[in-house]
Amino acid sequence: MAKKGKFILISAVIVVIVFGLVYAGVNLTSNLGKSEDQVTSENAAKRLNKLFSDLSVTTVEPVKGQIDLDPVDIADSLPDISKFPITVNNSTDQYAEIFSSTEKSGTGVDGWLTEVAEEFNKAKIEVNGKPASVRIRNIASGTATDYIKSGKYVPDAFTPSNELWGEMVKAAGVKTQLVSKRLAGNVPGIVISKAKHDALVQSYGAVNIKTVTEAIANNEFSMGYTDPFASSTGLNFLVTALHTFDNANLLSDKAVQGFEKFQANVPFIASTTIQMREAAKSGALDGFVLEYQTYVNAADLKSGYVFTPFGARHDSPLYALGDLPPAKLEIVKKFAEFVSQEKYQKAAADKGFNGLDDYKSELPAVDGGLLSSAQKLWKEKKNGNRAIAAVFVADVSGSMAGEPLNRLKESLIKGQKYLGKDNSIGLVSYSDNVSINLPLGKFDTNQQSMFVGAVNSLQASGGTATFDGIVVALKMLEDQLAADPTMRPVIFVLSDGETNQGYSLKDIKGLIETYKVPIYTIGYNANIQALQSISSINEAASINADTDDVVYKIGNLFNVQA
Numbered sequence: 001m002a003k004k005g006k007f008i009l010i011s012a013v014i015v016v017i018v019f020g021l022v023y024a025g026v027n028l029t030s031n032l033g034k035s036e037d038q039v040t041s042e043n044a045a046k047r048l049n050k051l052f053s054d055l056s057v058t059t060v061e062p063v064k065g066q067i068d069l070d071p072v073d074i075a076d077s078l079p080d081i082s083k084f085p086i087t088v089n090n091s092t093d094q095y096a097e098i099f100s101s102t103e104k105s106g107t108g109v110d111g112w113l114t115e116v117a118e119e120f121n122k123a124k125i126e127v128n129g130k131p132a133s134v135r136i137r138n139i140a141s142g143t144a145t146d147y148i149k150s151g152k153y154v155p156d157a158f159t160p161s162n163e164l165w166g167e168m169v170k171a172a173g174v175k176t177q178l179v180s181k182r183l184a185g186n187v188p189g190i191v192i193s194k195a196k197h198d199a200l201v202q203s204y205g206a207v208n209i210k211t212v213t214e215a216i217a218n219n220e221f222s223m224g225y226t227d228p229f230a231s232s233t234g235l236n237f238l239v240t241a242l243h244t245f246d247n248a249n250l251l252s253d254k255a256v257q258g259f260e261k262f263q264a265n266v267p268f269i270a271s272t273t274i275q276m277r278e279a280a281k282s283g284a285l286d287g288f289v290l291e292y293q294t295y296v297n298a299a300d301l302k303s304g305y306v307f308t309p310f311g312a313r314h315d316s317p318l319y320a321l322g323d324l325p326p327a328k329l330e331i332v333k334k335f336a337e338f339v340s341q342e343k344y345q346k347a348a349a350d351k352g353f354n355g356l357d358d359y360k361s362e363l364p365a366v367d368g369g370l371l372s373s374a375q376k377l378w379k380e381k382k383n384g385n386r387a388i389a390a391v392f393v394a395d396v397s398g399s400m401a402g403e404p405l406n407r408l409k410e411s412l413i414k415g416q417k418y419l420g421k422d423n424s425i426g427l428v429s430y431s432d433n434v435s436i437n438l439p440l441g442k443f444d445t446n447q448q449s450m451f452v453g454a455v456n457s458l459q460a461s462g463g464t465a466t467f468d469g470i471v472v473a474l475k476m477l478e479d480q481l482a483a484d485p486t487m488r489p490v491i492f493v494l495s496d497g498e499t500n501q502g503y504s505l506k507d508i509k510g511l512i513e514t515y516k517v518p519i520y521t522i523g524y525n526a527n528i529q530a531l532q533s534i535s536s537i538n539e540a541a542s543i544n545a546d547t548d549d550v551v552y553k554i555g556n557l558f559n560v561q562a
Contacts, residue, residue: 044514045478051503051511052475055468059436065452067445072417075150077551084143088117088136094127096156096324096331097135099144101232103161104184104316104353105136109297112184112351113159113316114138116344117335125334132331141165142230143552148174154321157332159183161232161291161314164239164371171368175322177329180336182315184345184353188233189309191280191295192287196221197306209310209362212287213244217262223287224268224276227560228378232314233289239374240311240363250366250374260381268539269382269560284539293352309356312363379420379559388423388561389440389480389487391473393466394458395495395524397431401460404524408494411522411554412455418558419443424487426476427454430469431462432501440480465502466495470534474508474515490561491519493534497527505533512537520561522554 087105090097104113114136121133139147141160147153149172157179160166170176190212192200197207200221204211215221226234242250245258268285270276276288287305291314295307320332338344348354394408419425425447426440437454441447470491477489499505512519518540521531528544535542543553 041514044511048471048474048478048511051471051508055471056433057436057472058433059439060454060457062438062450063453063457064449065454065456067449067452068417072555074146075152077414077555078147078150078152079552081137081147081153084137084139086135087111087114087138088121088134090135091121091133092131094130094327094331095133095135096328096335097137098157098159098318098332098335099139099148099155100136100159101141101144101161101316102138103186103291103293104159105138109293109351112348112353113339115347116339119344120335120338123338125338127327127330127334130327132327132334134331134335140230141232142227142235145169148172148321156322156324156328157318157320157335159316159318161186161316162188162236162312163315163317164235164312164366165232166317166319167366167368168371169319169321169368171372177320178317179320179332180318180340183318183336183339184316184348185355185357186314186316186353187292187309187356187359188236188311188314189290189292189295189307190223190237190287191290191301191305191307193305196286197308207306207308209240209308210244212308212310213241213258213262216265217258219265221287222265222267222285223289224266224270224280224285225289226270226276227556228375229559230556233291235371235375236311236314236363237289238378239366239371242374242377243363250370251377256377256381259377263382264386270541292355296352296355309359310362312361313359382560383420383488386486386488387484388420388490389477389484390419390423390490390492391426391428391440391476393469393473393491393493393495394427394429394437394455395431395464395466395469395493396429396458396460396462397464397496397498398461399464399496399498400524404496405458405460407524409455409458411494411551413452414551415554415558416448416451418555424480425451426473427451428469428472428476429458430465430472431460432465434465434468434472436472436476440476463501464495464499466493466497466499467503467505467508469493470512470519471503471508474511474517477517478515489515489517491517492557493519493521493531494524495521495531496524497521497530499530509537518561520557522557 100113103110117134117136125132144158145165145168148169166176200207200215216223225237228235228238242255242259246252246255249255280288292307295301318336320329345354421443423443424440425443427438429435429437438450473491481487481489516538518538519534520540521535521542523531523544532542543557
């Protein structure tokens with residue numbers, strides 16, 4: 001009897017071992033001939049399907065909403081001007097307000113004009129026998145241009161990073177007078193890793209804007225640049241690239257075809273310079289665009305990268321705007337004279353300005369109307385032949401009730417005007433469980449109407465299962481890509497960042513990395529750090545959308561990424 005029991009036990013062990021070997025062999029041979037990426041992708045798909053199947057997901061009956069077919073109203077989306085800080089206040093009743101680009105009117109290495117303006121106000125300069133002063137408002141050139149062109153707020157003077165913005169303001173019908181062509185010297189450039197720079201020199205003989213665009217078009221160089229609607233360097237790069245393809249006509253068929261071929265191999269367009277630099281640090285990019293003043297103040301860049309200038313110089317011109325009273329115009333002129341003094345130009349050099357003075361602009365003067373047309377071309381062609389598949393993931397937990405959810409709805413309903421009509425858009429919401437409020441579909445008028453209806457019907461209650469919502473969005477995108485692999489997947493998460501149930505970031509981080517889906521996060525009175533940890537996985541941007549400027553920020557984000 002004992003022998004029989006021992007035989008049964010041994011037999012059972014042998015069966016288990018054989019079954020284990022067969023199972024391992026099946027798994028091993030099933031992966032034969034497959035690349036590591038293929039195996040990883042298949043494993044990720046199994047993992048995603050398992051996570052998705054364990055969720056309780058409801059598909060909501062779509063409800064159509066009323067859509068607004070009027071074009072985007074920039075003035076309506078702009079926040080109150082008080083959102084942008086006054087870094088130098090006027091010290092007298094007689095003063096001129098100046099919009100200044102951020103690289104010179106902030107603090108520290110970016111505070112040169114701030115410091116000079118403070119000195120100007122202390123100098124007790126008089127105009128018409130009365131003391132005069134200036135007020136400096138720190139505002140990015142593209143945003144400042146939106147205020148001025150729309151007429152929502154027009155200061156007395158404007159000093160953007162480059163003359164391109166001045167030309168656009170002039171073309172919009174705003175009276176402009178160039179008071180000074182240069183307050184401080186600066187140059188835009190392509191910052192390239194030393195190894196890639198050496199490789200380009202070996203292949204093309206030199207590195208300049210022409211060889212860089214050729215290398216990108218030939219898929220030999222991976223570069224990112226910033227939003228040409230908001231960034232001075234991004235706008236300059238766009239126009240310079242078009243000029244490279246056809247120096248006689250920026251919008252000719254030849255220029256457009258060259259741009260499309262080039263753009264098809266650009267892996268990354270950043271909403272912000274910070275986002276772009278983070279992508280470069282991760283090794284995702286060989287190069288990116290940046291101003292020289294920022295480059296020389298970044299030790300980590302100077303040691304490992306080479307700066308190659310391009311396009312029009314960034315010499316911070318100064319414009320007087322509108323029909324200024326003679327006294328205000330005189331203040332602006334006296335300020336330009338004051339800034340030009342040797343000691344203040346030396347102070348500019350100490351903060352990284354006035355370098356590369358030998359560089360001459362490679363880009364001839366461009367009419368402001370043509371610049372606006374170039375921006376529109378970019379918006380139409382930036383995705384090449386790859387349409388976007390975007391899922392919006394909206395937090396409707398109890399903590400979003402009231403003002404946060406109202407702002408989220410406003411953001412999506414107004415922001416959807418920036419979404420390209422060739423893209424596919426879907427909407428997911430989550431609290432304790434996840435709902436598919438709108439399956440992915442081409443964003444035609446019908447889908448747009450259902451999107452508005454779905455957004456309007458959102459209501460807040462319950463807990464916060466953020467990562468459950470992201471899992472559902474990933475599954476929707478996986479199914480969409482199976483039908484059309486050419487599409488580029490994107491997720492937008494709109495939340496207060498407080499996850500308290502369901503899956504964790506740890507549970508799905510590997511999936512996000514494998515699928516390489518950028519997840520842009522927009523926070524409403526939010527735990528921004530929690531949202532940034534999601535966006536940073538694939539170098540996406542995280543926006544702190546407070547109640548003043550959420551619509552404008554989201555419009556810019558959608559303009560770039562969708």
